[in-house]
Amino acid sequence: MNLSDQLTQFGLNEKQAVIYLAMLELGASSAINLAKKTGILRTTVYDVLIELEKKGLLSQTKKGKKRFFLAEDPENLERILEEKKEKLKSLMPALKGLLNTSGTKPVIRYYEGQNGIKEVYRDTLKYEGELVAYVTENIIAKLGQDFADEYKIKRVKSKITARVIGPDTPEIVEYKKTDQKDLKETRLVDKDEFSFSIEMNIYGNKLAFMSFSESLGLIIESNEIAKSMRFLFELAWKGAGKDETVKKEDEYWSA
Numbered sequence: 001m002n003l004s005d006q007l008t009q010f011g012l013n014e015k016q017a018v019i020y021l022a023m024l025e026l027g028a029s030s031a032i033n034l035a036k037k038t039g040i041l042r043t044t045v046y047d048v049l050i051e052l053e054k055k056g057l058l059s060q061t062k063k064g065k066k067r068f069f070l071a072e073d074p075e076n077l078e079r080i081l082e083e084k085k086e087k088l089k090s091l092m093p094a095l096k097g098l099l100n101t102s103g104t105k106p107v108i109r110y111y112e113g114q115n116g117i118k119e120v121y122r123d124t125l126k127y128e129g130e131l132v133a134y135v136t137e138n139i140i141a142k143l144g145q146d147f148a149d150e151y152k153i154k155r156v157k158s159k160i161t162a163r164v165i166g167p168d169t170p171e172i173v174e175y176k177k178t179d180q181k182d183l184k185e186t187r188l189v190d191k192d193e194f195s196f197s198i199e200m201n202i203y204g205n206k207l208a209f210m211s212f213s214e215s216l217g218l219i220i221e222s223n224e225i226a227k228s229m230r231f232l233f234e235l236a237w238k239g240a241g242k243d244e245t246v247k248k249e250d251e252y253w254s255a
Contacts, residue, residue, distance in 0.1 A: 011055075011080045015040060015048050020057055023071035028061060030068055055080060106225060111217035118147060120208050120217035125154055127204035132233050134200045135166040137191065140175075142212045156183050165233075165240050167191035187240035202230050 007017035022037045035042040052058045061068050111119050140148045161183045166172040168188040176186040201208040205226045209218040
């Protein structure tokens with residue numbers, strides 16, 4: 001991703017980003033020079049310069065009869081972001097008021113692609129209570145080490161505890177070793193008998209499903225469904241906790 005593409009994520013459109021970068025590179029420039037540099041029509045350049053000036057990203061100066069445009073400090077972009085953040089914050093009560101929070105019917109949200117799945121994971125950090133989950137093998141590889149580390153740090157920092165059921169693969173066995181440090185408890189099940197194709201998290205009144213093979217995330221918000229699925233998790237948790245006992249009994253009767 002080049003610089004102009006990155007700037008479009010910070011409140012500028014494509015033409016604004018290209019012209020702003022050109023001004024940073026050229027210094028004080030005329031509209032004609034900016035048009036030559038960017039390949040954008042001069043009449044369009046003038047319109048974009050007006051837009052950038054309104055955003056506080058350029059200033060004007062005159063040399064004789066000619067008008068020149070100069071890019072303001074890039075730190076002004078941070079101010080623009082802060083302003084947008086404040087506007088969003090003021091809108092938040094109204095937006096949240098539109099959510100179906102009455103509990104009369106489940107709310108279902110779909111998320112597509114790798115970034116969508118990551119949004120589902122981020123949502124699990126909004127609930128301060130315990131998180132319970134079924135995890136798939138190779139979960140770290142699917143998420144990416146950087147995101148997995150970022151998620152873990154935020155969960156631990158927020159003091160969100162977790163109980164996890166996962167297959168006894170080498171990766172999950174290794175994952176289990178950090179249980180105490182990472183505020184979690186992991187129980188293993190036979191990978192050949194219980195192979196999870198998707199991950200499921202239960203937190204608060206929500207269920208989150210992550211399907212990496214389908215690049216799909218799903219959040220269901222429902223008190224009754226979450227309560228029932230947590231009950232089923234507790235049954236599975238007790239069963240997973242008896243693994244060693246079952247193995248010892250099998251060894252006894254087969255002796």
